[in-house]
Structures are given as C-alpha cells and as structure tokens.
Amino acid sequence: MILSLIGYRYSVYSWIAKLALVEKGIVYEWVETDPFAADLPDQFLTLSPFKRVPVLQHADFSLYETVAITRYVDEAFAGPDLQPSTPVDRARQSQILSIIDSYAYWPFVRQVFAQGVFAPQFGERVDPDALAAGLKTAPAILHVIAALKRDGPWMLGSAITLADIHLYPMLAYLAMVPEGAEMIRQYPGLEHWRQDMAARPAVMETVPLFTDPD
Ligand SMILES: N[C@@H](CCC(=O)N[C@@H](CS)C(=O)NCC(=O)O)C(=O)O
Known part of the structure; x- marks a missing residue:
C-alpha cells in the first residue's frame, strides 16, 4: 500500500486526517497505534517524535501534524478541492484551524470529552475538576467559532473546506456530553x-465507535 495513516481509533486528530482522506476520495491503509500505550514501538517514535497520532506515510514520505497532513492530502492528490483559493478565505481557514488547535482541543476533547465520556466508558479514573474546567472554558471558544462562521452551509460559506473537516470531530466530541450539546444549541x-x-x-464512514474492541 502506497498510502497509510497511523492513527488511534478514538483520536480526534486521527479522525480529522481520515475525514480529509475520505472527503478527497483517497484509498489508504489504516495502521492502528495507541499513542498513550506504555510500550510504543521504536519505529513509531522515529516517525512521531512527539509521540502523537496521526502520521501519514506516502511511499517514502512521512508526515506528522494534522494540519500539515490535511493540507498535503488536499494538494498532493486529485479530488474535490478542500481549500479556498482567495488570500482572504485561505487566511480565514488558517485562523480557524489555529483557533481549534490552540484553544478548542484541550477543553472540548481532553477535558469535556475525555472526562465526561471516555474515562467513564472505559473504566478510567474521572477528574471532575478537569471536566468542570472544560465546561467553563468551552462556551467562550464556541462563541468565537460561531462568530467566524459565514452565511451558507459551511464554515467559509458555500464550499466545504479544511475548516469544517478540522472542526467537526472536535465539536462532535464536545456534543457527546449533554452540557456540551446544549452549549452548541445556543448557536x-x-x-x-x-x-x-x-x-x-464521509463523516458517517469515519465516525469512531465507542465500544471497547477488547
Ligand atoms: N499537534 C498534533 C496533535 C496530535 C495529538 O495531540 N494527538 C493525540 C490524539 S488525538 C495524541 O496522539 N496524544 C498522545 C499524547 O498526548 O500522549 C497534531 O496536530 O497532529
């Protein structure tokens, strides 16, 4: 297989990369790797020095960092364009991606989802302070994101872009907690x-299933 994605089934960033590949119509091989495992293989550590997923491998080209991966997927392969063409729209897309990574990921996913859904489901210790902190921070982030959404069906207006593909998995995880779903309904x-x-x-094909396979 010439193209493979190293990812973890519950990882929001792996989902984003997968979603970009499927929206683009690209066939790829999935290589399951739990980045939180204690015994990560040396080969993975070489490919991902920060011990994160996803990692894309295209022949002998290896790439980590999700925004780099989704941009590469869009630019290196045929299929529908997933990025806007004007400088203003590209700048807005970059801004949204950066806001999501810098301000949304931690409260939406690592605090609200991880403590409100993942930990209880998989019998891990729940940190109620982290859950409360995420629920407190999330509304202000949602407010900014809602203000940036343009008229029209997608974040940037009439065409789906990487802004939608990057945001949806994060928002879907937030919405798995009732308080998070209610926050989104305010907009x-x-x-x-x-x-x-x-x-x-593409979303229905890639949405993670929260059942323990083991
Ligand atoms: N900046 C990285 C972040 C990726 C990331 O944080 N992935 C999570 C899973 S969603 C991970 O691998 N976490 C492992 C850890 O925190 O040790 C990217 O954009 O790809």
Whole structure:
C-alpha cells in the first residue's frame, strides 16, 4: 500500500486526517497505534517524535501534524478541492484551524470529552475538576467559532473546506456530553452546520465507535 495513516481509533486528530482522506476520495491503509500505550514501538517514535497520532506515510514520505497532513492530502492528490483559493478565505481557514488547535482541543476533547465520556466508558479514573474546567472554558471558544462562521452551509460559506473537516470531530466530541450539546444549541447556525456535517457520508464512514474492541 502506497498510502497509510497511523492513527488511534478514538483520536480526534486521527479522525480529522481520515475525514480529509475520505472527503478527497483517497484509498489508504489504516495502521492502528495507541499513542498513550506504555510500550510504543521504536519505529513509531522515529516517525512521531512527539509521540502523537496521526502520521501519514506516502511511499517514502512521512508526515506528522494534522494540519500539515490535511493540507498535503488536499494538494498532493486529485479530488474535490478542500481549500479556498482567495488570500482572504485561505487566511480565514488558517485562523480557524489555529483557533481549534490552540484553544478548542484541550477543553472540548481532553477535558469535556475525555472526562465526561471516555474515562467513564472505559473504566478510567474521572477528574471532575478537569471536566468542570472544560465546561467553563468551552462556551467562550464556541462563541468565537460561531462568530467566524459565514452565511451558507459551511464554515467559509458555500464550499466545504479544511475548516469544517478540522472542526467537526472536535465539536462532535464536545456534543457527546449533554452540557456540551446544549452549549452548541445556543448557536443555531453552528448547530445546523453540525447536523449537516453529521449527515455527510464521509463523516458517517469515519465516525469512531465507542465500544471497547477488547
Ligand atoms: N499537534 C498534533 C496533535 C496530535 C495529538 O495531540 N494527538 C493525540 C490524539 S488525538 C495524541 O496522539 N496524544 C498522545 C499524547 O498526548 O500522549 C497534531 O496536530 O497532529
């Protein structure tokens, strides 16, 4: 297989990379790797020095960092364009990606989802302070994201872009906690967008299943 994605089934960033590949219509091989495992193989550590997933391997080219991966996927392969063409739209897309990574990932995923869904489901110790901190921080981030959403079906207006692909998995994880879902409903435009994204075939094909395979 010429193209493979090293990822973890519950990882939000792995989901983003997968979603970009599927939206683009690219066939790839999935290589399951739990980055939280104690005994990470040396080969993975060489490919991912920060011990994170996902990692994309395209023939002898190896790439980590999700934004680099999704941009590469869009630019290196045929298929529908996943990035806008004008400087203003590209800048807005970059801004949204950066906001998501810098300010949304931690409260939405590592605090609200991890403590409100993942830990209880898999019998791990729940940190109620982390959950409360995430629920406290999340509304201000959602407010900014909702304000950046343009009129039209997608974050940047009429065409789906990497802004939608990067945001949806994070918002979907936040929405798995009832308080998170309620926060999103405060912004009807964002809630409508969330439902439209949830109905996309690429999302339905890639959405993680929260059942313990072992
Ligand atoms: N900056 C990285 C972040 C990736 C990341 O944090 N992935 C998580 C899973 S969603 C991970 O590998 N975590 C392992 C850890 O924190 O030790 C990217 O954009 O790809």
